[in-house]
Amino acid sequence: MINIRRSADRGHADYGWLMSHHTFSFSAYHDVNHMGFRALRVMNEDRVGAGQGFGSHPHKDMEIVSYVLEGALEHKDSMGNGAVLHPGEFQRISAGTGITHSEFNPSSDEPTHFYQIWIGPDRLGHAPSYEQKRFDVSSSAQQLRLVASADGREGSITIHQDVQIYVAQLAAEKSIEFQLEESRHAWLQVLRGRVKLNGYAMETGDGAAVSSETALDICATLDAEIMLFDLC
Numbered sequence: 001m002i003n004i005r006r007s008a009d010r011g012h013a014d015y016g017w018l019m020s021h022h023t024f025s026f027s028a029y030h031d032v033n034h035m036g037f038r039a040l041r042v043m044n045e046d047r048v049g050a051g052q053g054f055g056s057h058p059h060k061d062m063e064i065v066s067y068v069l070e071g072a073l074e075h076k077d078s079m080g081n082g083a084v085l086h087p088g089e090f091q092r093i094s095a096g097t098g099i100t101h102s103e104f105n106p107s108s109d110e111p112t113h114f115y116q117i118w119i120g121p122d123r124l125g126h127a128p129s130y131e132q133k134r135f136d137v138s139s140s141a142q143q144l145r146l147v148a149s150a151d152g153r154e155g156s157i158t159i160h161q162d163v164q165i166y167v168a169q170l171a172a173e174k175s176i177e178f179q180l181e182e183s184r185h186a187w188l189q190v191l192r193g194r195v196k197l198n199g200y201a202m203e204t205g206d207g208a209a210v211s212s213e214t215a216l217d218i219c220a221t222l223d224a225e226i227m228l229f230d231l232c
Contacts, residue, residue: 001212002198005034007205010045017052021045023189023207037209038185038231039161042118045205047111048073053104059095061126063119063159065148066091066103067167067227069191071112077101081130085114089134090147092157096126115191115227121160122150131157137225141169144176144228164230170195170220178216178228185231186210193224 011022011029022029023043024036036042041062053074066073066085073085077093078100085091093101105112133155135147148165152158156165168176170193180186188197188208195202196219202208210216218226 003209005207017049019047039120044116047113048105050107050109056100056102058100060098061124062095064093065117068114074104074106092131094129096128099128119161126160137167142174144168162232166228170224172222175219180214187229189227191225194222195220195224
């Protein structure tokens with residue numbers, strides 16, 4: 001079973017300095033039919049204006065993964081971490097027992113375009129932690145690159161949940177296959193371009209919830225970048 005979540009149907013917020021699209025219920029956007037999928041709680045696509053950002057705010061008991069598509073994102077937190085996230089880099093914050101952090105666009109003239117994903121942890125009360133890594137996805141085009149997992153295998157960032165996150169760049173007319181165990185589920189997010197998932201057409205910003213499927217065929221109809229979640 002594949003259920004497509006169309007980009008145009010997502011929640012939308014326009015604050016002038018911030019344009020945000022919410023795949024699942026978030027902040028003032030509430031939709032009882034889209035509260036999350038499995039361990040996925042938030043799938044936000046944000047565009048932040050030059051020199052703008054989110055002031056210091058708290059989080060607790062959530063795995064937060066950020067991925068920049070364009071521009072840069074400056075991060076500071078109560079654990080003493082300070083870094084700038086660029087395209088190709090993934091950031092993971094385990095908020096655990098509680099942190100505060102801020103996120104800003106450090107550019108004076110260019111916007112930042114990024115995804116932020118929240119994943120419910122395997123238990124409450126983890127010690128807060130931070131991790132950031134660069135992945136050269138373009139060097140393994142037409143392949144799924146593991147970027148996050150529970151055990152950190154293949155150099156991926158580690159998250160406190162039985163979830164694997166993959167990213168791939170696909171040239172038009174190229175395809176990849178993914179075998180999903182019978183007991184597991186998947187979410188496919190189209191970051192850029194167009195693909196077909198088992199024949200279902202998907203465009204930029206579209207997502208798909210997958211259950212009771214074992215073979216996933218992802219074919220690009222335009223040059224595309226995708227993010228695939230393997231979920232328990």
